[in-house]
Amino acid sequence: MGLKRNVGLLEGLRYQGKGPMLTFILHRISGLSMVTFIGLHILASFLMKQAFSSTAGIYINQIYENWIFQVYIFFCVLFHSINGLRIVILDFWPKLIEHQREAIWLEWCIFLPLFGLAAYLLVLNGLGA
Amino acid sequence: MSTRPAPKIGLHFDYFMWLFTRLSALAMYALAIVGAIGALWMGARTSMQLPDLMRWAFMPESTHVRSTNVTDLLAWRTLFWQIMGSLVVMLASAHGLHGVLSILEDYLSGPRLRRALRLLVLVVWIAICAIGIYVILTF
Numbered sequence: 373m374g375l376k377r378n379v380g381l382l383e384g385l386r387y388q389g390k391g392p393m394l395t396f397i398l399h400r401i402s403g404l405s406m407v408t409f410i411g412l413h414i415l416a417s418f419l420m421k422q423a424f425s426s427t428a429g430i431y432i433n434q435i436y437e438n439w440i441f442q443v444y445i446f447f448c449v450l451f452h453s454i455n456g457l458r459i460v461i462l463d464f465w466p467k468l469i470e471h472q473r474e475a476i477w478l479e480w481c482i483f484l485p486l487f488g489l490a491a492y493l494l495v496l497n498g499l500g501a
Numbered sequence: 502m503s504t505r506p507a508p509k510i511g512l513h514f515d516y517f518m519w520l521f522t523r524l525s526a527l528a529m530y531a532l533a534i535v536g537a538i539g540a541l542w543m544g545a546r547t548s549m550q551l552p553d554l555m556r557w558a559f560m561p562e563s564t565h566v567r568s569t570n571v572t573d574l575l576a577w578r579t580l581f582w583q584i585m586g587s588l589v590v591m592l593a594s595a596h597g598l599h600g601v602l603s604i605l606e607d608y609l610s611g612p613r614l615r616r617a618l619r620l621l622v623l624v625v626w627i628a629i630c631a632i633g634i635y636v637i638l639t640f
Contacts, residue, residue, distance in 0.1 A: 400604060407597040411629060414590075417564075418632045421639055446552065449559055457530065460523045490552045497550070 391476040399455050402448035409436065409445060439498025443491050450490070454483045518599055525596045532589055533558040543576055561585045562637055583637055590633035598622045598629075 379387075387393070413436045419429030435441060458479050462468050468475070509515075537558040545554050548570040556565045563578035571577065602622050606615060 403597065403600045404604065407601055410597075411594075414629060414633050414636060417636045421636065442552070446555070450555075453526075453530070453533075456526045460526055463523060490555055493550050494552050497552075 391473055395455050395458075395476055395479070398451055399459075402452040405444070405448045406452065409441075412436070439494050442498075443494050446490050446494065447487060450487050451483060454479055454486075522596060522599060525592045529589065529592055529596070532585060532592070536561045536585065539582075544571075548572075560589055586637040587634045590637065591630050594626055594629045594633065598626050 389396070412432055416429040416432035416436065419426035420433065422429075436445075458475050462472060462475065537554060539561070540549065540554055540557050545557070549557070549566065550569070553566060553569045561577075561582045563574050563582070566574065566577050599622070602618060605618055609615075609618070
């Protein structure tokens with residue numbers, strides 16, 4: 373019952389939307405990841421607080437608090453928030469849409485150092501420094 | 502094969518949710534800035550690393566500073582921070598679940614299915630708010 377499309381999967385993968393397409397895809401992936409994993413984290417924390425000490429909750433949170441997973445969650449949160457701010461600004465001031473590609477470059481210039489520093493520190497702590 | 506009808510122009514539910522998504526993003530930025538300033542006020546500059554500060558700004562919940570050098574955890578779970586955390590849970594889950602809904606509606610159509618999905622998302626939102634606020638208030 374999906375919307376009718378005349379583009380196949382292979383053709384779709386070959387579509388080269390470049391910067392805007394990449395941010396669109398990453399925005400969706402990071403948003404879905406956050407709903408899934410932070411939702412599970414809230415649920416696991418709830419289970420851990422119950423009298424029937426839940427091992428499922430403990431295991432889920434052990435995976436969630438692992439440094440590798442933390443790097444992924446930091447990527448999702450930081451990218452989604454910075455890209456989201458770009459979307460909000462461009463939606464509320466539609467005249468700026470002309471400069472969308474420059475806005476995406478600016479976004480990466482803000483995102484990469486922030487995420488790089490946080491990820492570096494997370495990895496450093498994770499490797500047991 | 503039914504396709505989604507073109508959106509109406511004017512004030513209606515979809516427009517309000519479009520606006521809510523953007524305004525809640527700005528509100529979460531405001532909450533994160535207040536969280537970061539509050540943490541720095543309470544001495545995060547010397548007791549926390551950047552990732553811990555970011556985690557706290559994203560979600561001001563006292564267990565998020567357990568792994569840092571903060572000694573007095575009680576200062577991080579006052580009524581103010583519990584209200585801040587509850588606001589983050591409610592805003593972020595509404596924003597996120599509406600995002601899931603709009604992704605699903607890109608692939609699924611049919612008016613009855615859409616109504617059912619919206620109802621499901623509303624129920625999940627109320628449940629996750631109740632669970633999240635419970636976790637914040639009990640420690």
